[in-house]
Amino acid sequence: MSMTDKGYNELERIFHERDAAWLAARREALNRERQALKEKSSKGAFWMICPKCGGQxxxxxxxxxxxxxxxxxxxxxxxxxxxxxxxxxxxxxxxxxxxxx
Ligand SMILES: [Zn+2]
Incomplete structure (x- = not known):
């Protein structure tokens, strides 16, 4: 592919699409992690435990x-x-x- 304006823009478009897809996937993964942590922590070992001294x-x-x-x-x-x-x-x-x- 030659580095004409058209070729460059096409490459840029492909990169942009890959970025957008990656960002969407990452956002979705983080949302899943957040939900899983919430479900886990509400019944887990750290629920209502003091972050400073470990008290109740x-x-x-x-x-x-x-x-x-x-x-x-x-x-x-x-x-x-x-x-x-x-x-x-x-x-x-x-x-x-x-x-x-
Ligand atoms: Zn404490």
């Missing part, structure tokens, strides 16, 4: 938000979105405390 995490309510607190080191683990919820709840509490609106 207990669910408790903080400002109406369910959080996980370690029974050994008292560390707190927040799931996705819980920090934002707590920050919002805390903001409301401060407003009430200082009488701001």
């Amino acid at each position: 995490m207990k669910e408790e309510s903080l400002h109406g938000v369910m959080i996980d607190r370690c029974g050994s080191c008292a560390g707190i683990y927040l799931d996705r979105g819980e920090f934002e919820l707590l920050a919002r709840a805390q903001q409301g509490g401060l407003k009430r405390l200082f009488g701001a609106s």
Whole structure:
């Protein structure tokens, strides 16, 4: 194949298609891994185990938000979105405390 513009563009198209196919396959594989990990971890050895000291995490309510607190080191683990919820709840509490609106 000569390196005419047409040939070059054809090669580029082929590479692009291979990239797109690879990316799609990789994305699909990662999604499968994520789902498998989720199913495994919800019943597995690390479920509700403190990532810092290995103690047993207990669910408790903080400002109406369910959080996980370690029974050994008292560390707190927040799931996705819980920090934002707590920050919002805390903001409301401060407003009430200082009488701001
Ligand atoms: Zn701990």
